[in-house]
Amino acid sequence: MASRANIVGAMRCSSGRYWAGFVADLVIGMHIFALALAFGLCACGKGYNSEQSTDSKKPDKAVAPALQSESETDEAVFRVNARLYPDARSALADVMLKTNPTVIGFGEFHQNTGTRKIRSALERFRQELLPLVAAASSDLIIETWVPKGCGKVEQKVIRDVEKVTERPKETEDETVRLIRASQQQGVSPHILDVKCEQYEALFDTDGEMDYLAMLTLVGTLMGDTAEKALGYRKSNPAGNGRNRVLLYGGAIHNDLQFDDIWKECTFGPRLQQLVPKYIAVDLFVPEFIKNNSLIQTQTWYGLFEKHVSADHVVLIEKAPNSFIIIFKSGIQNG
Numbered sequence: 001m002a003s004r005a006n007i008v009g010a011m012r013c014s015s016g017r018y019w020a021g022f023v024a025d026l027v028i029g030m031h032i033f034a035l036a037l038a039f040g041l042c043a044c045g046k047g048y049n050s051e052q053s054t055d056s057k058k059p060d061k062a063v064a065p066a067l068q069s070e071s072e073t074d075e076a077v078f079r080v081n082a083r084l085y086p087d088a089r090s091a092l093a094d095v096m097l098k099t100n101p102t103v104i105g106f107g108e109f110h111q112n113t114g115t116r117k118i119r120s121a122l123e124r125f126r127q128e129l130l131p132l133v134a135a136a137s138s139d140l141i142i143e144t145w146v147p148k149g150c151g152k153v154e155q156k157v158i159r160d161v162e163k164v165t166e167r168p169k170e171t172e173d174e175t176v177r178l179i180r181a182s183q184q185q186g187v188s189p190h191i192l193d194v195k196c197e198q199y200e201a202l203f204d205t206d207g208e209m210d211y212l213a214m215l216t217l218v219g220t221l222m223g224d225t226a227e228k229a230l231g232y233r234k235s236n237p238a239g240n241g242r243n244r245v246l247l248y249g250g251a252i253h254n255d256l257q258f259d260d261i262w263k264e265c266t267f268g269p270r271l272q273q274l275v276p277k278y279i280a281v282d283l284f285v286p287e288f289i290k291n292n293s294l295i296q297t298q299t300w301y302g303l304f305e306k307h308v309s310a311d312h313v314v315l316i317e318k319a320p321n322s323f324i325i326i327f328k329s330g331i332q333n334g
Contacts, residue, residue: 078319082303084312088128091315091325095281096133099321102275103226104133105247105254105268109288119331121283122174125248126181129283133246134185138238139229141190141222143249144175150196178248186242190229192221215265219253223267230274254280257319272321279321286329300324 085091106129108121182189194217202213229245237243247254247267256268256278272278286308289295300316304326307314314326 080300080303080319081317082300082307083315083317084307084309085315086312088124088313088325088327089132091313092129092132092281094315095279095323099277099279101244101277101279103230103245103247103271103278105271105278105280107249107251107254107280107282109251109282109284111285111288115285115287117332118285118287119333120174121285121288121327122178122248123333124285124327124331125283126174126178130178130181130185130187133244134182134187136241137187137244137246138233138242139188139190139226139245140182141192141225141229141245141247141249142175142178143192143218143222143247143253145192145194145221150199186238187246188229188238190225192218192225194221212261212265215252215262218249219265219267222247222249222253223270226267226271227274251282251284254282256280256322277321279323282322282324283327284324285327 083091083094085094106125108125111118111120111122179189198217202209202217204210226245226247233243233245252258252262253266254268255262255266256272258266268278268280284304286304289304290308295301298318300318303316304314308326308329310328310330313328314324316324316326318324
């Protein structure tokens with residue numbers, strides 16, 4: 001069992017295998033509560049019967065060629081490989097052409113106040129990648145939720161999360177924009193439903209928050225919500241070729257390969273068993289991960305260091321059905 005210090009460290013540094021900062025979305029959820037009500041967003045499977053527009057722009061059929069390819073050998077023999085693309089859309093289009101996924105689990109390295117001037121992965125996903133995947137997608141599960149009015153225990157969770165993750169206020173607005181964009185492009189957005197008794201279960205007998213339990217809860221709820229969406233669509237298809245479900249949250253949850261301690265925190269293997277094709281796609285902003293001590297231990301980090309650039313996007317295939325898109329560096333907000 002990892003120590004509390006190790007878990008908190010993971011929350012701060014947010015690597016693909018060690019990421020946990022996503023729990024700050026609880027705080028963001030407080031601010032989007034009114035929006036959630038206005039949009040009629042589902043929570044934990046409710047609202048799948050809503051009809052959606054199907055006039056979103058379809059992705060270009062042509063896939064931009066990779067500019068370069070290079071490999072390193074992983075401990076598991078799999079050939080970790082990197083390819084360069086002119087933009088993130090081209091990289092993801094190539095992945096989709098290769099894999100034809102039924103479900104895509106997107107995982108990000110969350111932004112904090114120290115990198116607030118750099119355009120976040122969340123915003124880049126909305127602007128660059130959502131238009132590509134929306135035309136063939138029915139549902140988007142977003143890792144955020146709204147408070148239930150559970151009193152002091154809920155407020156304590158919020159305070160602990162704010163202290164550890166240090167996420168900027170701008171993340172709230174970006175989450176709202178993603179919700180709106182998904183609806184405008186005909187994809188039903190869904191948020192999570194955290195019950196009062198689940199908040200209470202996050203604390204040990206000394207009143208300390210169990211961050212591993214928090215990670216497990218969020219991963220479970222993401223998987224539950226996705227499974228309900230998939231079940232609903234079997235008898236209520238969205239039509240017009242919209243047969244794909246998307247998930248967006250912290251990078252550890254979507255993983256197919258992970259250390260044993262994170263086994264209960266991920267929904268990747270669970271969804272892999274339910275659908276013909278599940279893939280994990282991590283979305284990393286260079287400035288967020290560069291020189292991170294935990295990420296430096298990853299087998300793909302050398303390829304990141306070698307190829308990261310302001311001129312191109314790097315696509316790393318780190319394992320079967322597991323990809324990392326490294327965005328262009330130097331892209332600021334505004």
